[in-house]
Amino acid sequence: MSASRRTRKAGLNAVALGVIFFMAFPVYWMASTGFKRTKDIFSPTTRFAPFPGTLEHFRTALAAPDFLRYARNSVVVAGSVVLLSMLFALFAATALARFHFRGRKMVIVVLLIAQMVPLEALVIPMYLVLRDAHQLNRLPALIAAYLVFVLPFSIWTLRGFVAAIPVELDEAAMIDGCTQSQAFRKVLFPLIAPGLVATSVFAFIQAWNELVFALTLLPTAPEGATLTVWLTGFSSRFGTDWGAIMASSALFTLPVVVFFLVVQKRIASGLTAGAVKG
Amino acid sequence: MPATATDAETPSQRLAPDARRARPGRAAALRRRASLPYLMLLPAVVVLGLLLGTPLVRMVTLSFQNYGRRQLQNGGATWTGFDNYRYIFKDQQFWTVLIRTVNFAAVCVVATMVLGTLVALLMHALGKRMRLAVSVSLLFAWATPAITAVIVWKWIFDTDAGVVNSVLNALPFLPDYTRHGWFLTPMSAISILGLVIVWGAIPFVALTLYAGLTTIPTEMFEAAKLDGAGFFRLFRSVTFPMLKPLFLIITSLSIIWDFRVFTQVYVMTRGGPDDSTMVLGLLAYNRSIGTQQYGRGAAIAVVMVFMLLIITSVYIRTLLRGEDEV
Numbered sequence A: 001m002s003a004s005r006r007t008r009k010a011g012l013n014a015v016a017l018g019v020i021f022f023m024a025f026p027v028y029w030m031a032s033t034g035f036k037r038t039k040d041i042f043s044p045t046t047r048f049a050p051f052p053g054t055l056e057h058f059r060t061a062l063a064a065p066d067f068l069r070y071a072r073n074s075v076v077v078a079g080s081v082v083l084l085s086m087l088f089a090l091f092a093a094t095a096l097a098r099f100h101f102r103g104r105k106m107v108i109v110v111l112l113i114a115q116m117v118p119l120e121a122l123v124i125p126m127y128l129v130l131r132d133a134h135q136l137n138r139l140p141a142l143i144a145a146y147l148v149f150v151l152p153f154s155i156w157t158l159r160g161f162v163a164a165i166p167v168e169l170d171e172a173a174m175i176d177g178c179t180q181s182q183a184f185r186k187v188l189f190p191l192i193a194p195g196l197v198a199t200s201v202f203a204f205i206q207a208w209n210e211l212v213f214a215l216t217l218l219p220t221a222p223e224g225a226t227l228t229v230w231l232t233g234f235s236s237r238f239g240t241d242w243g244a245i246m247a248s249s250a251l252f253t254l255p256v257v258v259f260f261l262v263v264q265k266r267i268a269s270g271l272t273a274g275a276v277k278g
Numbered sequence B: 001m002p003a004t005a006t007d008a009e010t011p012s013q014r015l016a017p018d019a020r021r022a023r024p025g026r027a028a029a030l031r032r033r034a035s036l037p038y039l040m041l042l043p044a045v046v047v048l049g050l051l052l053g054t055p056l057v058r059m060v061t062l063s064f065q066n067y068g069r070r071q072l073q074n075g076g077a078t079w080t081g082f083d084n085y086r087y088i089f090k091d092q093q094f095w096t097v098l099i100r101t102v103n104f105a106a107v108c109v110v111a112t113m114v115l116g117t118l119v120a121l122l123m124h125a126l127g128k129r130m131r132l133a134v135s136v137s138l139l140f141a142w143a144t145p146a147i148t149a150v151i152v153w154k155w156i157f158d159t160d161a162g163v164v165n166s167v168l169n170a171l172p173f174l175p176d177y178t179r180h181g182w183f184l185t186p187m188s189a190i191s192i193l194g195l196v197i198v199w200g201a202i203p204f205v206a207l208t209l210y211a212g213l214t215t216i217p218t219e220m221f222e223a224a225k226l227d228g229a230g231f232f233r234l235f236r237s238v239t240f241p242m243l244k245p246l247f248l249i250i251t252s253l254s255i256i257w258d259f260r261v262f263t264q265v266y267v268m269t270r271g272g273p274d275d276s277t278m279v280l281g282l283l284a285y286n287r288s289i290g291t292q293q294y295g296r297g298a299a300i301a302v303v304m305v306f307m308l309l310i311i312t313s314v315y316i317r318t319l320l321r322g323e324d325e326v
Helices: A003-035 A056-063 A067-098 A104-116 A119-132 A139-163 A167-175 A180-209 A212-217 A227-232 A234-238 A242-272 B005-009 B013-021 B026-062 B069-074 B083-090 B092-125 B128-143 B146-156 B163-170 B186-213 B218-226 B231-242 B244-259 B263-268 B280-290 B294-320
Strands: none
Touching (some): A003 A056, A003 A242, A003 B128, A003 B146, A003 B186, A056 A067, A056 A242, A067 A104, A067 A139, A067 A180, A067 A227, A104 A139, A104 B026, A104 B294, A119 A212, A119 B026, A119 B280, A119 B294, A139 A180, A139 B026, A180 A242, A227 A234, A227 B146, A242 B146, B026 B294, B083 B294, B092 B128, B092 B244, B092 B280, B146 B186, B146 B263, B186 B244, B186 B263, B231 B244, B244 B294, B263 B280, B280 B294
16 A cells, blocks of 8 residues: 555544544433533533433433323334334335236325425415314324325335335235235234334334424313423423433434334435436 | 136236136136225325315315404304405515526525535446445435534524534634524525525435445446547536436426425524525415414415425426326
């Protein structure tokens, strides 16, 4: 390796370290602050590592009023959204990927447009529609609202997974005497199961992270709203207790990060599918 | 399984369609199959039609109605034609916010695309281990929910104990940053907002473009380098043309996402100070849910949806190219 190439490589690595620092620092800082002792958080000279650490802030967060109740709501809402959207999406995606029928392209265009409608715009009429139907402040209303953006996304993503499986496989099964539904259950379904899991996880994350609908459609719900709404009230709840704020943020973020890392590779291509062919 | 002898003997899968066509009762089966995709789509279409269609229609009708606090409580909304639109188009604040939203989205998109592309190219040039480290850091930032990202950045720029102030104070030759308020002046507040949005958007752009880069044969880069192409020439003549559809899609997605930004602004500044970080999504929301001028809020929302539809059409057209062959 020549000297100039070596300096080039060292330069690139230095830039890479800068990128890593910029991208990872906020995440590190959240976890680090969550574990630090309060006096270290507010000491005039910044301490970058959480040693000696404490679990005090996590205890504060978990014991904070409503945290667990709102967390339970988040799980219920996101879980129901996943179950319902997968149920509808699986059939719709198979139809779109496996059959040529009139109106197919139109359905696809509608699905893509549906994903682009800004929720901030939709939340206004949604609020009035649900209010007129006396469904405000009810978790099922929020679940229904989430289907509006999770379902098109799920159909679109699953369609990609189904299309990736050679159609010859279901045909072979049918030639061997399977009925259409048997071919679906015994051949296609096991093959798209990993895709189904990945799509479910991503749908869960979307519902888990959503704020506008939860804020608006559950304004005064007796059982409370979801964790995102809980988090927006951080300054009135904890004041400047940044340790507790970071600990609760970390608790909210942790499941998302774990899930995300598991399925990211399978999902990310869905948004750009079609653009990278060959 | 009711397998018939002829089916079992089918020699190759490629012959399958002909073999099946020869079977008796095929016409009836085909007719049944023709309606099958519609049956499978029906539940999803009904659900979406109800849940998406109803509010969309209501949004449009609402924008032509006088619908405020009184109509909310007592009913009796009246049709007022284009009054709401006339009102918002005459409203100075609407134009200020619209122009700001467009400019802000433009700056964020350009910054995201430039930085994302540079990170992708960097990853392409790095060694294996360093590349892995970069992509892990990108994945963490990508996975962080918008709401927690905003809260953490707010803490980083906190007035009293934020790490930015204390690090700046430790550096020589700088003014005193003790208790410097980063969200007090418009320029500073909107810059930090942009920083948070770009930070959260870089991973998707960088990782997607990097995946695209790996599909370009190395010979192409090498040939161009042998011909004496420098960094910019290489990008302009090889990388960009090869990844053009990908660039088009990522750019239109970024425009869509940044134009409709809401969560970050709502949690970080609520539009302040003095409405200087107010964006269109938040304005529509505040007008309707906040001050209960639902008709006017809906009119803003309709304008927003129309503007987004124009950008979306580019995205969809690019995405559907090649869809016919599937």
